[in-house]
Amino acid sequence: MVGCAVRPTGLKPLSLRVRIGTAEAVPFHNIYETSSNWARPQLPTRGQLIHESFRAFTLEELCFSEAAERLGLDNTPSAAIIANLGRVAEVMEAIRARLGDKAIVVHSGYRSVEVNRAVGGVGASAHCLGLACDFASPAFGTPVEVALAIVRSGIEYDQLILEYGWVHVGVASPGMLSRREVLTKRSPQAAYEWGIRAGS
Numbered sequence: 652m653v654g655c656a657v658r659p660t661g662l663k664p665l666s667l668r669v670r671i672g673t674a675e676a677v678p679f680h681n682i683y684e685t686s687s688n689w690a691r692p693q694l695p696t697r698g699q700l701i702h703e704s705f706r707a708f709t710l711e712e713l714c715f716s717e718a719a720e721r722l723g724l725d726n727t728p729s730a731a732i733i734a735n736l737g738r739v740a741e742v743m744e745a746i747r748a749r750l751g752d753k754a755i756v757v758h759s760g761y762r763s764v765e766v767n768r769a770v771g772g773v774g775a776s777a778h779c780l781g782l783a784c785d786f787a788s789p790a791f792g793t794p795v796e797v798a799l800a801i802v803r804s805g806i807e808y809d810q811l812i813l814e815y816g817w818v819h820v821g822v823a824s825p826g827m828l829s830r831r832e833v834l835t836k837r838s839p840q841a842a843y844e845w846g847i848r849a850g851s
């Protein structure tokens with residue numbers, strides 16, 4: 652994939668869709684191979700724990716950008732961004748469970764500053780920090796129904812925005828409290844409104 656080389660140096664993603672707790676589950680230290688454990692499997696180190704997050708939501712799909720591919724822009728996340736995306740993957744996993752394990756379509760996760768600019772994202776977008784995900788779940792319902800289900804759950808999100816065709820979920824930076832701020836944005840030009848506004 653041009654512009655979305657998400658593989659960290661020295662790490663080879665393997666079966667990222669393996670779900671822990673199922674018959675097919677494998678120890679998560681096998682999710683990534685490194686040159687050091689290629690021949691000698693070892694217990695995961697603290698630094699590897701973030702990869703446990705990428706179970707149903709892979710690093711690849713949280714970094715994929717059609718605009719980056721089309722325009723040849725770099726969308727490679729740093730190690731810090733990958734750690735943040737791990738937090739997003741955990742929240743998304745909780746959301747998927749809340750939606751009855753219905754399929755979720757990720758529209759956009761991480762966006763580098765230049766990719767964010769290319770798609771018209773806001774300047775200080777949480778997407779640029781790997782702390783947000785835009786998604787929909789037509790199998791569950793409309794974006795309004797998805798947003799309401801999340802608002803009525805105990806899921807820890809920092810910001811939830813009902814947008815025009817999808818739901819944006821932002822996750823708090825490490826060490827920050829989740830604000831559980833809920834907004835609606837009816838169109839690219841519209842101002843943010845508080846709460847979930849049906850009919851948007």
Ligand SMILES: [Zn+2]
Binds near residue numbers: 819820
């Ligand atoms: Zn977003």
